[in-house]
Amino acid sequence: MKFKTTKYHFDLLNDYDRLASFFEAINDYGGLTNVAYDLGCGSGILSYFLSSYFDEVLALEINSSASKCAKENLADFGNVNVINEDVLNHNFEKKADLIVCEMMDTALIDEEQVPVLNHARRFLKEDGTIIPKGIINSCELVNMQREYIHWDECAVYESYSDSVIYSEFDFSDEINPDFETELHIKANKDGTVNGLKITTFTKLNDNIICGPTPMLNPPLLIPIEEQHVKSKDLINVKLKYIMGNGIESIKTDILW
Ligand SMILES: C[S@@+](CC[C@H](N)C(=O)[O-])C[C@H]1O[C@@H](n2cnc3c(N)ncnc32)[C@H](O)[C@@H]1O
Incomplete structure (x- = not known):
């Protein structure tokens, strides 16, 4: 089937790895059920x-060009209803057996998954x-070339620690979007550390975990105050952000 899309x-x-992980999770859910x-x-x-498995699929999309494409793409599927609306304003009339929500981005900071x-x-x-089903976030110390927050697609950096799971x-569960933690990460070589690299793993269900792909949670690089480190030094950093409020909400503080 050919799909009309925006760029x-x-x-x-x-992004086939992203798509395959969702395809497999929906297939694993399987069975003919009511509402998705x-x-x-x-x-x-x-x-x-979803249309092969559900009596009714309610598809909501805030972007009018994308929802127009979806409406055209799915016009022949009588069990799919595409609506151009912000999910936060939608008045849901029937409860769902399954919710699929791919508003993912690294650590859930820049998109609206949490709200x-x-x-x-x-x-x-x-x-x-x-x-x-959920996500796992990990963080490592790096020396990064750029001085601003950016995603990793082609970024140049050198790793200075193991990657440590922090959330x-x-x-x-209901999720509090205001996130704050203290990271204590051990350097694994001598040199200069000036950033954190966050990696997010997506748990599609109990059996499928998808690592970062180009369009699903590419690693995020965040500058921190530059420090000269020796191997085995413990670097302590306070990391704060608001999930759903964008990368501008990210704040870091070195704890001396
Ligand atoms: C990462 S894309 C995923 C698109 C599609 N589900 C897929 O997997 O290819 C996230 C989509 O969510 C839409 N979106 C973001 N916030 C939304 C909201 N509050 N209500 C409805 N759609 C929203 C965006 O416009 C975007 O099309």
């Missing part, structure tokens, strides 16, 4: 996967399921 959603469609929501449906690709799920979770049946979220 951004075309890149999402071409596809929140932030974009071109409608995940609704297309959207905090809103939509109230309309999930008690025994309902959310795909993805995990299960999407079935």
